[in-house]
Amino acid sequence: MAALPRVEIYYQGSWGSVCDDGWDLSDAAVVCHQLGCGGALEAVGSARFGEGSAQIWLESVNCSGAEAALWDCPAGSWGQHDCGHKEDAGVICSEFMALRLENGTNCSGRLQVFYNGAWGSVCSNSMTPETVSLACKELGCGDSGSLETQWPYGRLSGTAWLDRVECGERNSSFWQCPSAPWHPQSCDDLREETHITCKGFS
Numbered sequence: 001m002a003a004l005p006r007v008e009i010y011y012q013g014s015w016g017s018v019c020d021d022g023w024d025l026s027d028a029a030v031v032c033h034q035l036g037c038g039g040a041l042e043a044v045g046s047a048r049f050g051e052g053s054a055q056i057w058l059e060s061v062n063c064s065g066a067e068a069a070l071w072d073c074p075a076g077s078w079g080q081h082d083c084g085h086k087e088d089a090g091v092i093c094s095e096f097m098a099l100r101l102e103n104g105t106n107c108s109g110r111l112q113v114f115y116n117g118a119w120g121s122v123c124s125n126s127m128t129p130e131t132v133s134l135a136c137k138e139l140g141c142g143d144s145g146s147l148e149t150q151w152p153y154g155r156l157s158g159t160a161w162l163d164r165v166e167c168g169e170r171n172s173s174f175w176q177c178p179s180a181p182w183h184p185q186s187c188d189d190l191r192e193e194t195h196i197t198c199k200g201f202s
Contacts, residue, residue: 006049006090007031009057009070011078016055018070019083020045026065027073028091034069038094038116051085059083097175099138107141107198108148113161115182120159123187124149124194131167132196134174141198148195156193160186 008015028040059081063073095116101109102119111122127147136145163186167177180186187193 006047006052006088007070008052011055011057011071014054016057016079017052017085017088018061019056019059019081020087020089021059021083022062023089027061027063027070027089028093029065030063030067030070030073031091032093032095035093040091041094042092044090044092045087047086047088047090049090050088052088053085055079056081056083056085056088061089099135099174101139101141101196107136107139107145109195111135111194111196115161118159118184120161120184121156121187122165122194123160123163123192125187125192126164126166127194128166128168130169130171131165131174131177132198134167134171134177135196136198138174139198145196145198148197156188156190159184160188160193163187163192 007018009018023043023045025040025043028043032038032040057078058070058075061070061073061075063070067073098114100112100114100119101107102112103110112119113122124147132145132147133143136142161182161184162179163183164180165174165177166179167174171177
């Protein structure tokens with residue numbers, strides 16, 4: 001599970017991007033299926049999700065959409081291209097996930113996750129300090145933070161996707177952490193919503 005939907009491939013010991021020459025929905029469909037992230041909603045080019053900084057491994061990818069992996073698709077030779085990183089390809093999958101802080105300023109606010117096409121809250125039950133730290137890191141807000149606990153009682157009116165996110169020292173990304181199953185009513189009390197303040201700023 002990745003937060004940045006720029007496509008990168010691991011080849012010969014290093015990660016590299018894919019050029020957007022000929023990049024289309026069939027290519028994106030293979031990537032989304034390979035990642036277990038649902039179907040492809042959009043094939044994205046022109047480095048919309050940021051430019052890579054390493055090797056560009058592939059260009060002129062021409063998948064049919066039925067391949068099991070991107071490297072099974074017809075393409076130019078590995079590492080041979082006339083592209084720049086401003087042409088890095090990306091995808092938006094139906095189950096693309098991202099984090100944000102809502103109703104806050106800079107690096108403080110209500111923690112929300114984008115999943116299955118909608119933003120929703122993250123519940124604070126069993127929230128560990130490592131979970132808060134990894135969320136801050138994912139948000140580009142430093143490597144640590146604190147959980148805010150002074151919030152009023154009341155029924156939650158919107159979606160709440162996640163509960164019991166329990167990151168540990170072995171997790172290097174928020175998306176790797178164990179949690180309760182994804183569910184749109186994971187918590188129903190406003191006091192259970194996660195509000196965090198990160199201690200660093202990007």
